[in-house]
Amino acid sequence: xxxxxxxxxxxxxxxxxxxxxxxxxxxxxxxxxxxxxxxxxxxxxxxxxxxxxxxxxxxxxxxxxxxxxxxxxxxxxxxxxxxxxxxxxxxxxxxxxxxxxxxxxxxxxxxxxxxxxxxxxxxxxxxxxxxxxxxxxxxxxxxxxxxxxxxxxxxxxxxxxxxxxxxxxxxxxxxxxxxxxxxxxxxxxxxxxxxxxxxxxxxxxxxxxxxxx
Amino acid sequence: xxxxxxxxxxxxxxxxxxxxxxxxxxxxxxxxxxxxxxxxxxxxxxxxxxxxxxxxxxxxxxxxxxxxxxxxxxxxxxxxxxxxxxxxxxxxxxxxxxxxxxxxxxxxxxxxxxxxxxxxxxxxxxxxxxxxxxxxxxxxxxxxxxxxxxxxxxxxxxxxxxxxxxxxxxxxxxxxxxxxxxxxxxxxxxxxxxxxxxxxxxxxxxxxxxxxxxxxxxxxxxxxxxxxxxxxxxxxxxxxxxxxxxxxxxxxxxxxxxxxxxxxxxxxxxxxxxxxxxxxxxxxxxxxxxxxxxxxxxxxxxxxxxxxxxxxxxxxxxxxxxxxxxxx
Numbered sequence: 001x002x003x004x005x006x007x008x009x010x011x012x013x014x015x016x017x018x019x020x021x022x023x024x025x026x027x028x029x030x031x032x033x034x035x036x037x038x039x040x041x042x043x044x045x046x047x048x049x050x051x052x053x054x055x056x057x058x059x060x061x062x063x064x065x066x067x068x069x070x071x072x073x074x075x076x077x078x079x080x081x082x083x084x085x086x087x088x089x090x091x092x093x094x095x096x097x098x099x100x101x102x103x104x105x106x107x108x109x110x111x112x113x114x115x116x117x118x119x120x121x122x123x124x125x126x127x128x129x130x131x132x133x134x135x136x137x138x139x140x141x142x143x144x145x146x147x148x149x150x151x152x153x154x155x156x157x158x159x160x161x162x163x164x165x166x167x168x169x170x171x172x173x174x175x176x177x178x179x180x181x182x183x184x185x186x187x188x189x190x191x192x193x194x195x196x197x198x199x200x201x202x203x204x205x206x207x208x209x210x211x212x213x
Numbered sequence: 214x215x216x217x218x219x220x221x222x223x224x225x226x227x228x229x230x231x232x233x234x235x236x237x238x239x240x241x242x243x244x245x246x247x248x249x250x251x252x253x254x255x256x257x258x259x260x261x262x263x264x265x266x267x268x269x270x271x272x273x274x275x276x277x278x279x280x281x282x283x284x285x286x287x288x289x290x291x292x293x294x295x296x297x298x299x300x301x302x303x304x305x306x307x308x309x310x311x312x313x314x315x316x317x318x319x320x321x322x323x324x325x326x327x328x329x330x331x332x333x334x335x336x337x338x339x340x341x342x343x344x345x346x347x348x349x350x351x352x353x354x355x356x357x358x359x360x361x362x363x364x365x366x367x368x369x370x371x372x373x374x375x376x377x378x379x380x381x382x383x384x385x386x387x388x389x390x391x392x393x394x395x396x397x398x399x400x401x402x403x404x405x406x407x408x409x410x411x412x413x414x415x416x417x418x419x420x421x422x423x424x425x426x427x428x429x430x431x432x433x434x435x436x437x438x439x440x441x442x443x444x445x446x447x448x449x450x451x452x453x454x455x456x457x458x459x460x461x462x463x464x465x466x467x468x469x470x471x472x473x474x475x476x477x478x479x480x481x482x483x484x485x486x487x488x489x490x491x492x493x494x495x496x497x498x499x500x501x502x503x504x505x506x507x508x509x510x511x512x513x514x515x516x517x518x519x520x521x522x523x524x525x526x527x528x529x530x531x532x533x534x535x536x537x538x539x540x541x
Binding site: 003005006007009010013015016017018020022023025026027028029030031032033034036049051052053054056057060067068071072073083084086088090091093094122125126128129159161185187188189190192193194195198199201202203206 | 243246248249250251253254284287293296297300303304307310311314317322323324325327328331332344345346375378379380383386387389390392393394396397400401403404468469470509510513514516517519520523526529530531534535536537538539540541
């Protein structure tokens with residue numbers, strides 16, 4: 001016996017009917033690692049944290065991220081970073097600046113040349129991290145110190161993330177036509193549904209009917 | 214779409230006296246000040262467990278809720294409705310992704326959550342254990358079940374947990390289209406031919422009791438509920454949500470000439486509260502525990518997708534992967 005459904009497609013799947021033995025627990029990494037995604041609404045706005053995606057590698061993560069985070073709202077660029085490539089400071093209270101309380105030591109055996117790092121700040125708990133700038137450093141620790149010197153006063157933060165630029169998969173300028181699909185899909189906008197006009201017309205007709213009775 | 218408070222009985226009472234008193238006081242002070250909790254913060258076990266349970270259920274409801282509506286994509290009347298319904302169902306699956314990740318920041322992996330869904334260990338919104346007989350059923354879900362979900366989600370988006378708030382902000386923005394699309398498709402039928410009107414009225418008759426159970430039974434008042442409300446995990450009681458919903462939607466249903474199939478439904482002008490026939494909570498409990506018209510089909514379809522897609526995930530698996538939970 002197979003499972004009976006109102007949906008003919010489901011009937012064609014011949015799913016077993018009745019009690020099944022429990023499914024074996026899914027194995028670790030069956031859903032892959034996580035990547036963190038940053039998106040930019042317009043060319044001039046900073047990249048802002050959008051959320052995570054699960055993916056087997058950065059290219060697939062980028063495709064998922066594009067679907068998940070740029071499908072429904074304006075977007076002019078995406079960055080994707082493997083979660084474990086991001087160094088995270090502790091969280092401060094909303095009225096404090098994390099740079100005032102958090103200290104790290106710069107390791108001695110740092111190596112040249114300088115590498116480029118991206119710095120993200122969280123202004124307030126519950127909001128999203130925003131890109132504040134790029135700095136050159138020889139370690140994450142040094143990057144933290146330089147970020148403090150460069151950004152702490154002007155952009156106070158309750159939490160900061162730092163990541164090597166080379167670990168960020170960035171959408172390319174020459175591919176920018178990939179962001180141009182939104183205007184074709186007006187049916188996903190609430191404004192596409194002129195429901196009030198129809199209700200008004202219906203009510204008027206009902207009134208007319210009542211009068212002529 | 215579907216953040217039903219429906220199965221919101223509390224997790225097993227955790228003894229708060231076992232928690233570190235100083236940390237607990239700091240945690241409560243932060244919430245009292247209106248600050249959000251972020252994943253790295255210390256939090257009581259009860260807070261963590263209750264949020265995992267709630268966000269996970271919300272995620273399962275999105276992914277299972279896509280099934281009764283998705284079944285009508287191939288048979289949607291017209292190209293425009295088909296495009297819109299596809300976009301809506303895709304949104305719902307996207308919401309599940311966002312919510313699984315938010316729950317994951319609390320320490321439960323996506324693998325565990327999906328296993329618990331398929332093995333019936335965690336629940337989803339009970340309304341999706343009922344079938345969609347006609348196109349009109351899918352329209353009623355899009356409008357009136359989504360509307361219920363929005364009442365819930367707007368309340369929860371003011372909660373205390375940062376990652377859940379961020380996910381809900383995105384979800385609520387997308388839901389605006391769902392609500393408008395659902396309303397439009399119901400109004401279209403209700404103001405159409407006599408056959409269309411009859412079809413949508415019948416769908417409303419089938420779904421009304423599910424709508425009334427959507428927010429769950431009246432909360433038992435316990436110390437526990439009071440704690441979860443103080444921690445801004447539970448933002449409104451089930452009855453408050455139901456009353457707010459009736460305030461907003463009863464007039465909208467009636468203005469298009471539909472009849473709500475409850476002769477006792479009326480607003481008591483003295484108390485300002487809606488009075489109604491209690492839905493069949495016995496049936497609700499029976500169905501949520503597995504014995505409903507579509508429970509087996511919903512989980513069967515999910516399990517089939519899981520099992521038949523396993524080889525793809527295996528082929529893509531990266532042997533050098535190291536797990537860390539999502540950051541925020």
